[in-house]
Amino acid sequence: METKSKVLIIGGTGYLGKRLVRASLAQGHQTYVLNRPEIGVDIDKVQMLLGFKQQGAHLVSGSFNDYQSLVNAVKLVDVVICAISGVHIRSHQILLQLNLVDAIKEAGNVKRFLPSEFGTDPARMENAIEPGRVTFDDKMVVRKAIEEAKIPFTYISANCFAGYFLGGLCQPGSIIPSRDSVVLLGDGNQKAIYVDEDDIAMYTIKAIDDPRTLNKTLYIRPPKNILSQKEVVQVWEKLIGKELKKSSISKDDFLASLKEQDYAQQVGLGHYYHVCYEGCLANFEIGKNGVEASELYPEIKYTTVEDYMKRYL
């Protein structure tokens, strides 16, 4: 019988992390979740962790401030998945993973490490604008450390989390779709790729024991979910049975407005710029260093844009 890897999930109470824990349990992996003392009396997190334990997960005490605890945690498993925060409007801790890389190197037993990526492929963003490029630069620093330490890896390029991009009809700063109006970014014709966060987690867990994803980037590109902003709006209009009033913001005006925002907002707006004005997610072929998730795992019935958007009705 195929033996399934034991998995440690770090950042398991996060927006994506909790889905990774659930997917790992659902796919029958022995699942360990880092329990950081720093969460203190955050009752939501404590209760979530206890809920994972009731579903069969093992909680492992450990902290980024206690290197040996990371080494000990890593030694328990075959695969480490990190989903530490990396969105400035929430929290951005990507570089803390350098401690984790050292711990994995020292422990020496890990067959696969999946760092906290789950978005735009940072390797393709060397020309990204300031200050948003910090996300990609930091993720590349972590990649370099992983590869220098010769740790086997898989990078997950999950494209747009549906909750942010479909929820806001691709408009930054909004996560509930309007029933009245929408601002198109430019002509609204650049294609992007939207993925249900639970599907991201399911594809990620599928990949961890798969030799085809070893030392590769797994791009999640569900074919029906590669749509422009205008097409997303059309899906929504069909669902609500009404046309939205449309205006648009030019590239130059968008970039000018960005400069008036605080740092965290500017980072996020920079990402929307590359996705919606430049089409950075869908304007390239996956080369020999990558594989595509819906092709590798056709058995996963992914959520379409239309089905995802029904939750907002």
Ligand code: NDP
């Ligand atoms: P969250 O903001 O939900 O945070 C995830 C977890 O990180 C927290 O629950 C916590 O886990 C851990 N964490 C936070 N601060 C610290 C700290 N100081 N020290 C140690 N651990 C900490 O993350 P997201 O789920 O939003 O992001 C995960 C990944 O997904 C990131 O790489 C991000 O860039 C990417 N992303 C991609 C998006 C897209 O559209 N493609 C959108 C959003 C995110 P715990 O307390 O359990 O230890």
